[in-house]
Amino acid sequence: MPEEGSEEIRQRRRHSIKWNNYPNDTIPLWVADMDLFAPTSVTSVLSEAIRRSDLGYPSKELYDSYLDAINRWTKRRFGYLYERENLEPIGDIVQAIYWAVSTLPGNAVIFASPAYPPFFRSVRESKKDIVTTEMQQIDGVFRIDIDDLEEKALHNRGSILLLCNPHNPTGRVLEEEELKEITDVAIENDLWIISDEIHRDIVFDGHRHIPTASISPQVAQRTVSLISGSKTFNLAGLHAAALHIPSGTPSELMRSIPKGLLSGPSSLGLLAGATAFENEEAWLSQTLNYIDDNRKLLAEFAGEYDLRATIPQGTYMSWIDFAPQLQSSQAESAHRLLLDRARLALSSGEEFLPQGGTPYARMNLATSHQVLKESLDRLKPLLHT
Ligand SMILES: Cc1ncc(COP(=O)(O)O)c(C=O)c1O
Structure with a gap:
């Protein structure tokens, strides 16, 4: 997998909703598609x-x-x-x-x-x-x-x-x-x-x-x-x-x-x-290994900074409870807090729960290591309460 930063991915994925829905200074980790390259046999055919x-x-x-x-x-x-x-x-x-x-x-x-x-x-x-x-x-x-x-x-x-x-x-x-x-x-x-x-x-x-x-x-x-x-x-x-x-x-x-x-x-x-x-079975196992490294990065980060993130057994999503961070802010939802204070766009928890899920947000881990690292860095100031 080529290691890309957010600007490279934004330039490459120019027709995707993921990279067009929020201002350019915001890293999008929301809708469920990958920032990784599709298999070459597919792009060639x-x-x-x-x-x-x-x-x-x-x-x-x-x-x-x-x-x-x-x-x-x-x-x-x-x-x-x-x-x-x-x-x-x-x-x-x-x-x-x-x-x-x-x-x-x-x-x-x-x-x-x-x-x-x-x-x-x-x-x-x-x-x-x-x-x-x-x-x-x-x-x-x-x-x-x-x-x-x-x-x-x-x-x-x-x-x-x-x-x-x-x-x-x-x-x-x-x-x-x-x-x-x-x-x-x-x-x-x-x-x-x-x-x-x-x-x-x-x-x-x-x-x-x-x-x-x-x-x-x-x-x-x-x-x-x-x-x-x-x-x-x-x-x-x-x-x-x-x-x-x-x-x-x-x-x-x-x-x-x-x-x-x-x-x-x-x-x-x-x-x-x-x-x-x-x-493309071999492509899939390489891709899973790549995403697994992101999973491990998140797990390590969550342990170190006390972030209530699930480490997925399957899917490339993490469901995160931001209740402690929300309590100490004026924001009305985790989604808003992350947009305003970390310039991160996660999927809003409210859409996933019948009676509102304001403290929750879903993070898409299928991005480059570089983008995930930058995203987690942006979270740090919110977690140091
Ligand atoms: C559980 C689940 N079902 C269906 C879909 C969407 O599938 P499609 O794009 O084929 O409609 C998604 C996409 O995120 C999903 O997570």
Whole structure:
């Protein structure tokens, strides 16, 4: 990875929202994409297609090679194979969340909070009820409270459970035993499961991602799985994701939505995904090592300066509690405090919690070592109280 400073990254990433939303003196560590380079096999294949002006509607062969590459990757890395005929290409995971939330039966959607903001929006806009179960932080690790989940499920039998694993924003990667307990609750209470696994490849040593559908055939029958290469290979702007919809009720209901209302992947997105999933395991492990160094840097810093930051097991986000710093300032939220006093733009905690999360902010660690170091330096004056 070339070591870049913030000005170099800003110049290079000139069309990204991340680097254009705040003044130039502010370092952006918010929206979930990486400042790191995408794999070279991907950038070459894209440049070549652009040079040939091969930018028309994608062929059936391109769709097939994309879905086959995703499935082979899933088998190699997670030992699981989705049913190929039930694997559906789609432009974005958020669109897939809306599709599943709005069409699966059940008036309530249960999910753990804090949560990725479109979880709240998709349920609200589908005119369904949001039911959250608050994650418990035990020894620095966020966990789903199974008793509370069970109670919520019992009151909302036949509804939907929206899972996010690895979890954005807490970075938690569910262990097999927990995933079994959670899916048992779903079976006992007849819940459909929507499993957002977009971060499945961003998992650090000592942790393992387990596809929800792989738990058992019974679980697979009620689980809509959402997967993508957009986080894995840093390709979010190319719009290519996929979902697995099990046969039976989910398939009949979800496929009844007119196809014209849904957007498929772009041709460049399909090409990039097919190339990356086929060739870039080595790139992924190098990238994970690089981000892992940032994780370690944050862990060291947090220990030294008493910063309440989670060190993610998976995802490249850290969920940070700035309550002590907020108390000693006039700012109304951690987000504001960091913008005003440190010129750092993190994602605002308020969007991730049902009843406001002013002391929280989410930090994106997928940047250069240099930018992360500079960002942590900017935090120091706030932490020396
Ligand atoms: C949990 C989760 N789901 C979905 C998305 C967005 O996916 P897409 O860009 O494919 O809509 C993100 C992006 O940050 C995410 O963190």
